[in-house]
Amino acid sequence: MDIQKLGYDSINLGHGSGGLMTRDLLDNMIFNTFSNPFLNQKHDGSIVKFNNPIAISTDSFVVSPIFFKGGNIGELAVNGTVNDVAMCGAIPKYLSLAFIIEEGLKINEFRDILNSIKKAADTSQVQIITGDTKVVERGKGDKIFINTTGFGEVHPKANISTDNIKVGDKIILNGQIAQHGMAIMSQRQGLEFESDIISDTTNLNFLIKDLLDRFGKDIHFFRDPTRGGLSSVLSEIATDINNGILIFENKLPIEKQVAAACEILGLDPLYVANEGVFLTIVEASIADEVVDLMRKDDKGKNAVCIGEITKDHSGKVVMNSHIGGKRIVSPLMGEQLPRIC
Amino acid sequence: MDIQKLGYDSINLGHGSGGLMTRDLLDNMIFNTFSNPFLNQKHDGSIVKFNNPIAISTDSFVVSPIFFKGGNIGELAVNGTVNDVAMCGAIPKYLSLAFIIEEGLKINEFRDILNSIKKAADTSQVQIITGDTKVVERGKGDKIFINTTGFGEVHPKANISTDNIKVGDKIILNGQIAQHGMAIMSQRQGLEFESDIISDTTNLNFLIKDLLDRFGKDIHFFRDPTRGGLSSVLSEIATDINNGILIFENKLPIEKQVAAACEILGLDPLYVANEGVFLTIVEASIADEVVDLMRKDDKGKNAVCIGEITKDHSGKVVMNSHIGGKRIVSPLMGEQLPRIC
Numbered sequence: 001m002d003i004q005k006l007g008y009d010s011i012n013l014g015h016g017s018g019g020l021m022t023r024d025l026l027d028n029m030i031f032n033t034f035s036n037p038f039l040n041q042k043h044d045g046s047i048v049k050f051n052n053p054i055a056i057s058t059d060s061f062v063v064s065p066i067f068f069k070g071g072n073i074g075e076l077a078v079n080g081t082v083n084d085v086a087m088c089g090a091i092p093k094y095l096s097l098a099f100i101i102e103e104g105l106k107i108n109e110f111r112d113i114l115n116s117i118k119k120a121a122d123t124s125q126v127q128i129i130t131g132d133t134k135v136v137e138r139g140k141g142d143k144i145f146i147n148t149t150g151f152g153e154v155h156p157k158a159n160i161s162t163d164n165i166k167v168g169d170k171i172i173l174n175g176q177i178a179q180h181g182m183a184i185m186s187q188r189q190g191l192e193f194e195s196d197i198i199s200d201t202t203n204l205n206f207l208i209k210d211l212l213d214r215f216g217k218d219i220h221f222f223r224d225p226t227r228g229g230l231s232s233v234l235s236e237i238a239t240d241i242n243n244g245i246l247i248f249e250n251k252l253p254i255e256k257q258v259a260a261a262c263e264i265l266g267l268d269p270l271y272v273a274n275e276g277v278f279l280t281i282v283e284a285s286i287a288d289e290v291v292d293l294m295r296k297d298d299k300g301k302n303a304v305c306i307g308e309i310t311k312d313h314s315g316k317v318v319m320n321s322h323i324g325g326k327r328i329v330s331p332l333m334g335e336q337l338p339r340i341c
Numbered sequence: 342m343d344i345q346k347l348g349y350d351s352i353n354l355g356h357g358s359g360g361l362m363t364r365d366l367l368d369n370m371i372f373n374t375f376s377n378p379f380l381n382q383k384h385d386g387s388i389v390k391f392n393n394p395i396a397i398s399t400d401s402f403v404v405s406p407i408f409f410k411g412g413n414i415g416e417l418a419v420n421g422t423v424n425d426v427a428m429c430g431a432i433p434k435y436l437s438l439a440f441i442i443e444e445g446l447k448i449n450e451f452r453d454i455l456n457s458i459k460k461a462a463d464t465s466q467v468q469i470i471t472g473d474t475k476v477v478e479r480g481k482g483d484k485i486f487i488n489t490t491g492f493g494e495v496h497p498k499a500n501i502s503t504d505n506i507k508v509g510d511k512i513i514l515n516g517q518i519a520q521h522g523m524a525i526m527s528q529r530q531g532l533e534f535e536s537d538i539i540s541d542t543t544n545l546n547f548l549i550k551d552l553l554d555r556f557g558k559d560i561h562f563f564r565d566p567t568r569g570g571l572s573s574v575l576s577e578i579a580t581d582i583n584n585g586i587l588i589f590e591n592k593l594p595i596e597k598q599v600a601a602a603c604e605i606l607g608l609d610p611l612y613v614a615n616e617g618v619f620l621t622i623v624e625a626s627i628a629d630e631v632v633d634l635m636r637k638d639d640k641g642k643n644a645v646c647i648g649e650i651t652k653d654h655s656g657k658v659v660m661n662s663h664i665g666g667k668r669i670v671s672p673l674m675g676e677q678l679p680r681i682c
Contacts, residue, residue, distance in 0.1 A: 012675075018568025018614075019673025023577070041502070042581070044564070045398030045429040047495055050391060057386030058437035058490060062475045088386040096399035096490050100441070132488075134403045136680060140483040147473075149399060149437050149490035154388055161382070223385070227359025236364070240383070273359075332360025334353075339477060 011105045016135030025133065029107075033114045034121070038094075038129035046129040048094055050153055055090035057081055058149040064339045066113070066143050069183045070198030071275075073146055074113035076341060078120035079201050079275065080226065081150035086205040087222040087278065089158025089212060092124060096149045098132040102141035113144065124203040126150070155209065157216035162240045164220035169309040170287035171245070173279050174207065174300040175200065176253040177230055181272035182261045184340055195261055200276030207299050211280065214293060221281040224274070226341055228332045231270040233279065234317045235331035245317045247307030247329070271332045273340040281309065352446040357476030366474065370448075374455045375462070379435075379470035387470040389435060391494055396431035398422055399490040405680045407454070407484050410524045411539030412616075414487055415454035417682060419461035420544050420616065421567065422491035427546040428563040428619065430499025430553060433465060437490045439473040443482035454485065465544040467491070496550065498557035503581045505561035510650040511628035512586070514620050515548065515641040516541065517594045518571055522613035523602045525681055536602055541617035548640050552621065555634060562622040565615070567682055569673045572611040574620065575658045576672035586658045588648030588670070612673045614681040622650065 006028060014021035031039055038046040059081050066073040078095065085092040097117065101110070121128055179200040186195040204224065211219055225233040230252075238245045254269055262269045276299065282290050287305050294300025312318075317329040347369060355362035372380055379387040400422050407414040419436065426433040438458065442451070462469055520541040527536040545565065552560055566574040571593075579586045595610055603610045617640065623631050628646050635641025653659075658670040 013679045014675030016568075016679065017673055017675055018570075019573050019612075019675065021675050022569070023672070042577075043429065043503075044425040045396045045431075045491075047394050047396050047429060047431075049394040053388050053390040055386045055388050056435070056437060056471055056490075056492070058439045058471055058488070059473045060439040060441050060475050060488060062441055062477050064481075084385040088384065088388060090386075090388075094397070096397060098399045098401040098488050098490075100401050100403055100486055130397055130399055132400045134401050134680075136403050136483060136486075139480065140405075141486075142477060142481040145441055145477075145482075145486070147399070147401060147439050147488035147490075149439075149488075150386075151397070162384075227357075228363070229359075232360050236383075271360075331364070332358055334355030334358055334360065334362050338354045338357065339475075 006107065009107050011101045011103060011110060011135055013103055013135050013137065016133060022133065029111065029114060033118050034128040036127050038127065048129060052153040055085050055088035055152050055154055057084035058147065059084060060145060060147040061341055062145050062339050063341050064142060065187055068187050068199055071201040072113055072116050073144060074116040075120045076201050076275065077146040077148045078117055078124065079203050080341060081148040082124045082126060083204045083224050085150040085152040086208040087224055089160035089222065090152035090154045091209055092126050092150050092152035092205050094129045094151045095121065095126050096130045097128045098147040100141055100145040101135050102143050103135055103138045105143050124205055155212040158212050159217045160222055162221060162237060165241045165281050165309055167243055167309050167311045168284045169220060169281045170284050170305050171279055171281050171307045172287060172290050173253060173277060173304060173306050174294050175277050175302045176255045177274055177277055178254060178258050178262060178269035178272035180275040181337055181340055182258050185265065185337060186261065195257065197258055197261060200274060202276040202299060204276065204278055204299060207297050210293065211290065215286055215290065218283040218286045219280055222278055224278040226273050226275060229271040229273055231329045232331045234329065238315050238317050242314055244310040244313035245307060246310045247317065247319050249319050249321045251304050251306045253302045253304050270329060273337065347448060350448050352442045352444060352451060352476055354444055354476050354478065357474060363474065370452065370455060374459050375469040377468050379468060389470060393494040396426050396429035396493050396495055397490065398425035399488065400425060401486060401488040402682055403486050403680050404682050405483060406528055409528050409540055412542040413454055413457050414485060415457040416461045417542050417616065418487040418489045419458055419465065420542050421682060422489040423465045423467060424545045424565050426491040426493040427549040428565055430501035430563065431493035431495045432550055433467050433491050433493035433546050435470045435492045436462065436467050437471045438469050439488040441475050441477060441482055441486040443484050444476055444479045446484050465546055496553040499553050500558045501563055503562060503578060506582045506622050506650055508584055508650050508652050509625045510561055510622050511625050511646050512620055512622050512648045513628060513631050514594060514618060514645055514647050515635050516618050516643045517596045518615055518618055519595060519599050519603060519610035519613035521616040522678055522681055523599050526606065526678060527602065536598060538599055538602060541615060543617040543640060545617065545619055545640060548638050551634065552631065556627055556631065559624040559627045560621055563619055565619040567614050567616060570612040570614055572670045573672045575670065579656050579658050583655055585651040585654035586648060587651045588658065588660050590660050590662045592645050592647045594643045594645050611670060
């Protein structure tokens with residue numbers, strides 16, 4: 001991937017033509033980064049075999065800026081989809097990878113993104129098995145958008161569904177909220193403020209696997225509160241289960257600096273996007289053990305039980321606040337922070 | 342999907358927030374269009390079971406204009422990926438569907454696209470099982486980009502690989518070339534010219550299945566020459582097999598009006614994109630039967646053997662021209678028609 005050898009230092013429309021320039025980009029940048037027997041067939045698709053039911057999830061990533069504190073769009077595109085597959089109770093195994101690149105993207109930036117994708121895929125033990133590269137004219141995109149679709153075998157002990165959630169179940173969070181959203185905010189054009197907040201983007205698949213290995217069907221639900229934050233995910237669950245959700249404000253894990261940044265900008269951390277956070281809803285009897293297991297893992301070291309499923313206030317999320325009162329947590333209405341992932 | 346009831350007539354950033362507006366868009370436009378047990382779970386992913394190896398293919402669609410003669414970006418996004426899965430020798434079954442929408446897209450246009458997706462999916466007998474919707478600011482996208490990733494079970498009799506292609510094999514095309522590219526060109530801003538050329542976008546999966554049912558492993562290869570046209574696909578194959586390819590110019594099926602339009606614009610139809618065309622490379626002994634079977638199908642009614650695999654000029658595509666001479670067909674270098682699919 002020597003730019004001198006490539007003969008171009010930015011992506012142009014020819015790279016999306018399907019002709020020799022596309023082939024050149026694929027051979028010199030993509031295939032040699034992700035080389036594996038699936039991709040090396042260089043066909044338009046790949047053939048894989050699964051022995052168990054598979055979970056499939058897709059996401060397009062349009063985060064801006066594409067490089068941010070703690071990560072970049074490439075890493076996010078791998079972790080985000082790996083986590084979505086894991087949240088179905090599955091072991092992520094393969095990803096497809098599709099780029100929409102705006103003409104003019106610097107090859108150096110593209111290379112850094114590809115390297116991050118490779119590193120994140122290796123960390124999660126997933127392989128990139130098929131892909132696509134399109135190029136749009138200047139001003140018709142924004143540097144780069146990435147779609148990943150992920151596939152994984154459902155864990156033999158998993159049974160993840162809102163149907164399993166019942167009154168008395170405990171809601172456990174693995175870590176501190178609002179980091180990703182505030183990291184992006186701190187870098188947004190026109191919104192820059194001093195902060196060391198870094199995105200929490202990471203892969204959660206191994207912690208999910210450990211939980212399923214140990215607790216199996218006593219784990220009723222997983223979900224990662226990305227766009228829309230914790231409040232939106234909790235509200236959706238409350239709507240789906242026809243029971244209520246009660247959470248405790250003083251249990252919500254949030255890093256001091258993140259809380260301060262939210263306060264400065266007038267944002268409620270419950271609505272701010274996360275990338276390395278998930279919630280699990282479990283049998284009350286195993287809740288303490290779940291928290292213990294999580295805390296032994298670096299990705300769950302701030303794990304805490306934040307609430308429970310209640311018979312009261314069906315379809316609503318209620319929060320016991322710091323100052324003793326109760327308030328209803330509404331879902332996010334419109335847009336708080338566009339293009340957060 | 343009554344706009345009065347929706348309360349908005351275009352997509353705005355709030356629809357990509359992950360909050361209530363996203364949910365509203367999903368419930369009122371997407372879930373009720375594609376309703377099926379997979380999507381109705383409303384989780385971030387879906388679980389499916391396959392008994393055979395599966396073929397997976399992904400494509401992002403960025404065609405401009407999004408509505409063109411003979412189709413639109415939605416229909417294209419279904420047919421394109423259905424065909425890519427079929428070209429692997431598989432029976433397409435499921436699609437994921439991810440939108441990147443530019444703020445301001447008219448709801449009417451989005452609805453038409455969704456309806457086309459639904460219709461095309463039904464025609465191909467594939468289900469939309471999971472999806473994603475992102476919204477970017479005005480001027481950071483171009484109306485709508487669509488990613489589809491497709492999954493299908495490999496046909497039990499299929500063995501599709503360039504490894505199987507050998508000297509003497511015949512190359513058969515199902516239909517007339519260059520239609521899709523010329524249909525798009527005829528509508529491009531600044532390039533409009535009078536023509537009734539319509540895109541050939543269609544699903545090819547059932548014809549592929551019929552061929553595999555009947556001829557099994559005597560079919561060595563399938564490929565649809567989309568971006569880059571027939572010349573690029575043939576050149577790629579020639580490079581991969583280390584033998585030569587010989588094609589006959591007078592056999593190339595091309596509709597008169599399309600040929601005339603190419604001539605007016607100075608375009609070589611061999612380099613113009615197709616959407617409803619595929620080539621198959623087969624045992625010489627079955628070539629006539631393959632053509633006969635294709636011609637009985639509306640999607641193969643112009644089927645013809647256009648050439649063969651040769652020992653000579655390894656790695657190159659040579660064309661016997663109308664006027665008797667031979668010329669080398671080079672692959673497309675850079676961009677002829679940007680954003681054709």
